[in-house]
Amino acid sequence: MIWVSGWRLAAAVSEAGGLGLLGAGSMKPEVLRAHIRKLRQATTKAFGVNLPLLYKHMDACIDVVLEEEVPILFSSAGSPAAVAERLRAAGRIHVHVVAAVRQAQKCEDLGLDAVVCEGVEAGGHNAPQGTTSLCLIPQIADAVDLPVIAAGGIADGRAMAAALALGAQAVQVGTRFAVCAESSAHKAYKQAVVAAGDRATVLALSPVTPVRLIKNPFALRALDAERSGASVDELRALLGHGRGRAAIFCGDVREGEIEAGQISGLIDDVPKAHEIVERLMEGYQRSLSTLNQLSH
Numbered sequence: 001m002i003w004v005s006g007w008r009l010a011a012a013v014s015e016a017g018g019l020g021l022l023g024a025g026s027m028k029p030e031v032l033r034a035h036i037r038k039l040r041q042a043t044t045k046a047f048g049v050n051l052p053l054l055y056k057h058m059d060a061c062i063d064v065v066l067e068e069e070v071p072i073l074f075s076s077a078g079s080p081a082a083v084a085e086r087l088r089a090a091g092r093i094h095v096h097v098v099a100a101v102r103q104a105q106k107c108e109d110l111g112l113d114a115v116v117c118e119g120v121e122a123g124g125h126n127a128p129q130g131t132t133s134l135c136l137i138p139q140i141a142d143a144v145d146l147p148v149i150a151a152g153g154i155a156d157g158r159a160m161a162a163a164l165a166l167g168a169q170a171v172q173v174g175t176r177f178a179v180c181a182e183s184s185a186h187k188a189y190k191q192a193v194v195a196a197g198d199r200a201t202v203l204a205l206s207p208v209t210p211v212r213l214i215k216n217p218f219a220l221r222a223l224d225a226e227r228s229g230a231s232v233d234e235l236r237a238l239l240g241h242g243r244g245r246a247a248i249f250c251g252d253v254r255e256g257e258i259e260a261g262q263i264s265g266l267i268d269d270v271p272k273a274h275e276i277v278e279r280l281m282e283g284y285q286r287s288l289s290t291l292n293q294l295s296h
């Protein structure tokens with residue numbers, strides 16, 4: 001996650017038994033290299049890099065991923081075709097984030113290793129015609145033979161059990177980890193998510209680049225502009241540059257983009273990453289027992 005997943009968070013997640021991902025979309029190539037090296041010093045466990053393919057430093061970041069021998073790349077926001085061949089030739093695991101069955105099938109045709117199936121509940125950038133995780137996971141699981149990693153709305157073990165029941169093999173957890181001790185997000189961002197209720201987020205800026213945000217003065221202005229028929233150029237002008245960084249990294253929770261998922265309403269503390277992983281696993285086991293009891 002941009003502005004959130006630096007080496008500290010990725011290392012903490014990998015050390016706790018998950019697969020930590022570095023969010024390269026907010027890192028210049030040499031910053032990414034430095035994070036990869038620090039991450040390697042902090043853990044011997046497996047980790048990966050996430051790279052939004054529309055990012056202007058994408059090619060140079062892929063070079064860094066290959067040079068630094070990162071074993072796993074998660075790509076998003078763009079066509080994976082452009083990088084699939086390079087990653088396969090280098091023997092790397094390539095996973096791509098999709099929000100529709102057709103996109104998952106394309107990943108399979110390209111020979112990718114897995115897909116992240118991201119529902120419209122998810123925090124951050126999103127699909128223009130979003131489908132909920134509940135509907136998307138089983139449709140993608142039925143349509144492809146690839147492992148499916150469910151994302152969007154998963155912050156505890158109940159949701160993890162549900163995602164696996166729907167056909168996923170793993171889960172990707174976003175907003176919950178954005179609000180933990182090792183996340184590099186600003187304190188004010190974390191507090192905004194903790195304070196958020198079940199109806200706090202909105203999918204804004206759909207004609208430009210749909211993004212799920214916690215409602216604040218900027219998000220409400222963007223919504224108003226959209227509803228009153230603002231053109232794409234007008235919306236781009238309203239968005240300007242650097243609002244994600246402003247809210248997430250610098251703490252401007254009035255005028256920045258507070259990227260966070262619908263599950264924010266369930267998040268009410270700022271634990272360490274390992275506690276989140278432990279709670280996920282305990283909650284998952286509890287859910288399985290509950291389901292088991294219900295079936296007798």
Ligand SMILES: Cc1cc2nc3c(=O)[nH]c(=O)nc-3n(C[C@H](O)[C@H](O)[C@H](O)COP(=O)(O)O)c2cc1C
Nearest residue numbers: 001002025076122123124151152153174175259261
């Ligand atoms: C602050 C923030 C930044 C994110 N940045 C990225 C990113 O750079 N690349 C990406 O593929 N997904 C990004 N995401 C999406 C997450 O990787 C994940 O798929 C999503 O948050 C899952 O939904 P959840 O928020 O309901 O857990 C981001 C999400 C958040 C909340």
